[in-house]
Amino acid sequence: MDISVxxxxxxxxxxxxxxxLVEAMGLTGKRIAMEVNQEIVPRSTYGxxxxxxxxKIEIVHAVGGG
Amino acid sequence: xxxxxxxxxLVIAGKEYSxxxxxxxxxxxxxxxxxxxTEASGAEIVTVAIRRSNIGQNxxxxxxxxxxxxxxxxxxxxxxxxxxxEDAVRTCKLARELLDGHDLVKLxxxxxxxxxxxxxxxxxxxxxxxxxxxxxxxxxxxxDLLIAKELEAIxxxxxxxxxxxxxxxxxxxxxxxxxxxxxxxxxxxxVDAGVGTASDAAVAMxxxxxxxxxxxxxxxxxxxxxMASAMKKAIEAGREAYLAGRMPRKxxxxxxxxxxxxxx
Numbered sequence: 001m002d003i004s005v006x007x008x009x010x011x012x013x014x015x016x017x018x019x020x021l022v023e024a025m026g027l028t029g030k031r032i033a034m035e036v037n038q039e040i041v042p043r044s045t046y047g048x049x050x051x052x053x054x055x056k057i058e059i060v061h062a063v064g065g066g
Numbered sequence: 067x068x069x070x071x072x073x074x075x076l077v078i079a080g081k082e083y084s085x086x087x088x089x090x091x092x093x094x095x096x097x098x099x100x101x102x103x104t105e106a107s108g109a110e111i112v113t114v115a116i117r118r119s120n121i122g123q124n125x126x127x128x129x130x131x132x133x134x135x136x137x138x139x140x141x142x143x144x145x146x147x148x149x150x151x152e153d154a155v156r157t158c159k160l161a162r163e164l165l166d167g168h169d170l171v172k173l174x175x176x177x178x179x180x181x182x183x184x185x186x187x188x189x190x191x192x193x194x195x196x197x198x199x200x201x202x203x204x205x206x207x208x209x210d211l212l213i214a215k216e217l218e219a220i221x222x223x224x225x226x227x228x229x230x231x232x233x234x235x236x237x238x239x240x241x242x243x244x245x246x247x248x249x250x251x252x253x254x255x256x257v258d259a260g261v262g263t264a265s266d267a268a269v270a271m272x273x274x275x276x277x278x279x280x281x282x283x284x285x286x287x288x289x290x291x292x293m294a295s296a297m298k299k300a301i302e303a304g305r306e307a308y309l310a311g312r313m314p315r316k317x318x319x320x321x322x323x324x325x326x327x328x329x330x
Binding site for chain 1: 091093114116118119129131141143156160161164232259280282
């Protein structure tokens with residue numbers, strides 16, 4: 001199925017979890033935050049959170065800013 | 067040692083800070099320069115922006131929060147780049163998740179790309195939503211007294227009027243407006259944006275501001291670490307001058323040496 005991650009479309013298998021996505025992006029253990037369709041997904045639930053077709057996912061981190 | 071009157075700490079959302087200088091972490095050459103300048107500034111509150119983690123980025127890329135660890139500094143996530151209340155609220159929610167429930171945020175909703183002036187209508191809307199959602203909101207706004215009072219009434223924990231456009235370094239363009247806001251509000255008032263050099267920071271403090279938030283004035287200096295140190299001193303000097311109470315201005319001279327006892 002197709003999902004969108006930070007504005008780029010991505011093909012993932014059914015039942016794909018937030019944890020798997022974070023790992024695939026090399027972000028495991030990093031200080032990040034995730035929202036799916038504008039709803040926050042708490043870090044503690046990544047293992048059990050599965051995506052649905054068409055989900056719009058944003059993964060963010062802190063950068064320099066004023 | 068001479069006894070100098072002690073200042074009271076700056077209190078924001080119930081937490082005490084001994085430094086009245088707040089700094090941004092943007093525009094530095096690298097994380098090391100960010101770390102050194104932040105340290106030299108003596109700041110305890112440091113702003114960060116929230117942005118997408120790039121797909122396929124180098125996983126070993128140094129993390130900003132290693133240079134400014136949340137254990138050492140109060141991290142103040144901002145909503146820079148947001149032009150609607152909706153985007154600002156979304157950003158704050160992501161920041162709270164990112165920082166393990168930390169709820170102090172810097173709200174800014176911009177209205178114009180050229181001046182980066184705040185859209186105060188969207189800012190009021192976002193502030194209301196965020197306060198309802200238990201965020202502690204430090205809000206960037208124009209130097210308009212009525213809007214500042216409204217933001218305080220909504221429940222913002224600090225109101226931060228601009229002194230000049232963001233990143234312009236033009237200094238305090240309307241000291242009278244800043245003064246009105248300082249005099250009328252009970253929550254801390256901080257100048258946010260517009261400071262260019264140490265004397266600007268001192269002027270803001272002499273006006274009675276509770277603090278100053280700056281980024282470009284330090285990061286864009288030829289020597290950012292030295293400028294950070296200068297800013298630290300300017301904030302302290304300006305604060306002490308405010309507490310000391312300046313002499314009245316006079317149009318004509320008034321000799322400092324006695325007129326009696328001259329032998330010529």
